[in-house]
Amino acid sequence: MRSGGDQVAQHDIEPARAAGRPARLSRDQRRVVHAATIGFFVDVVDIYLPTVVLAPAMAYFQPPGSAVATSTTMFYVVFAVTLLARPVGSVIFGHIADSVGRRAATTIAIPGVAICTLLTAALPGYAAWGIGAYVLLTVIRFVGGIFMGGATAGLTPLAMEVTPKPMRGLVGGYTNIGYPLGAATISLVTTVMLKLVPAHGAGSPYVEWGWRIPFIFGGLLALAYVVYFRRVVGESPLWQGASTGSGPKRRPLAELMRGRNRRSLLQVLLLMTGIWMGFHAITSAVSGVLVTYLDRPASTVTSSLMIANVVLAACYFGYAVLGQRIGRRRLLIGGGVSVATLGAGLYAIALANADHGGSLAITMVLVGVCMVLATGLFPVVCTYITERFPTEVRSTGWAVGYQVAVILPSLYSFYMLGLGNLMPYVYTPVVLVVIGGVIVAIGAWLGPETRDIDLEEVR
Incomplete structure (x- = not known):
């Protein structure tokens, strides 16, 4: 077993094709890539626990008799505060990854994730602490x-370097299949819990304690990951070479805010704002709209999302290969257009079907196609x-560009409330999907093609 403090051997990062062989990953490279994939998986499990696990159990934290729109918004806010806190973490840990090391940033952040997730599992409800229980839930999720x-x-830059x-x-x-597989795992665990301890309003077993089990699972999973990561992953030699070069030490965030x-x-912030907007309008809003607002069976919605995410994982490879073949910029422009047109149209049909009491299976199939169109862009971007x-x-550019862009899209629940004054509430996410797709296409068009660049030569 290699020591966690060792770096990936310098010769490992040289493309095999330079020696006349097809490019392939060495053993050390594979360890880094596998660790990045598992890290994405763990991250997604802990981030999106509320959107699936708490949807059937929000009555535990809410005042009895809350209006449907109020309950739905309270559910969304718990998730939104997590997303709003992520940009703060991106600045802090992006700086650590660029100044101390990619590996160090991960080994500090993951234990914090685990502790906050386990604390969430131990929270009392409205019956015990009143509205204070909901406030504490949002505070812990913000810190987490x-x-x-x-x-x-540090994970994605490390894997790419x-x-x-x-x-x-490819x-x-x-590495990005960690997202749909993590989401599918949450859905699977929640589906099992709903079968074993059903949710039938306040006082039912799932609402009282069943929702805690997935949070305990997420916290322990994060603790196990950091042990694994420290044992098998070394530092990026590309970063080490740059950090030991001659010249004064630079401040990554300050350097990020200058010139080129x-x-x-x-440009990246614009592009990612569009991607996050389409993503949350489809993936994050659907549980609240179907379960809380339209009162569709939570177990059916959850199991359908699980299947959709498994399919999405397979589609990620298709998007990745296509982006490598035709260029990432071209694919992102086309993807934005398809989200704004086809994705929005199918989502509107899905919500109309659900709103008029149609087959939930048809609704979820259409939602699944929309998820592929919107979230399939993530491995490319x-x-x-x-x-x-x-x-x-x-790392600072990656973290800030990827995370800060989530701020405006994470307020989607409030946009939906505002749009609800102009149109039926159930259809408001469709407008956000159109806006997101248009922004993606514009953001990608404004940037260059990057497929053929050498990372060590980027200036």
């Missing part, structure tokens, strides 16, 4: 969001962002 914002600050150029697109697809880095950051910034600020 800071650590979650740092959990992947040890990957040969011809394989970066590795981007592989700042222009790259603004994650690779793209790491290719936009030089080594000295890559």
Whole structure:
């Protein structure tokens, strides 16, 4: 077993094709890539626990007799505060990843994630602490969001920096399958719990204690991951070479805000704002709309989302390979257009079907297609962002560009409330999907193609 303090051997990052062989990953490179994939998985499990696990159990934290729109918004706010805290963590841990090391950022952030997730599982409800229980839930999720914002600050840049150029697109697809597989795992655990201890309003077993089990699972999973990560992953040699070069030590965040880095950051922020908007309008809003607002069976919605995420994991590879073949910029432009048109249209049909009492199976199939269109862009854009910034600020650029852009989209529940004054509430997410797709297309069009760049030469 290699020591966690060792770096990945320098010769490992040289593309095999330079020696006349097809590009492939060495053993040490595979360890880093696998760790990044599992890290994404753990991160997603802990981030999105509330959207699936708490949807059937929010009555535990809410005043009895709350209006439906109020209950739905309270449910969304718990998730939104986590997302709003992530940009804070991205700045903190992006700086650590660029100044102390990619590996150090992860080994500090993940234990914080675990502790906050386990604390959530121990919370009392409204009956015991009144509205204070809900306030404490949001505070813990905010603090946890800071650590979650740092959990992947070093992981993605580390994985890309040890990957040969011809394989970066595929590795981007592989590392990002942690997202749909993590979401599917949450759905599976919650589905099992709902079968064993059903949720039938306040006082039912799931609402009283069943929801705690998935949070305990998420916290223990994060603790196990940090032990694994420390044992098998070394530091990026590309970062080590840059950090030991001659010249004064730089401040990553300050460097990110200057010249070409700042222009790259603004373009990435625009692009990611669109992606997050479409993502949350489809994936995050659907549980609240179907379960809380339209009163559809929580177990059916949850199990359907689980299946959709398994399919999405397979589609990630297709997007990754296509982006490597035709170029990431071209794919992101086309993806934005497809989200704004086809994705929005199918989502409107799905919500109309549910609103008029149609087949829930048809609704969830259509939602699943929309999820593929909107979230299939993530493996491409994650690779793209790491290719936009030089080594000295890559983690800060990646973390800030990826996480800060989530701020405006994370307020989707309030946009939905506002739009509800102009149109039926159930259809408000469709407007956000259109807006998100348009922003993605514009953001990608404003940036360069990055497929063929060498990471060590980015300036």
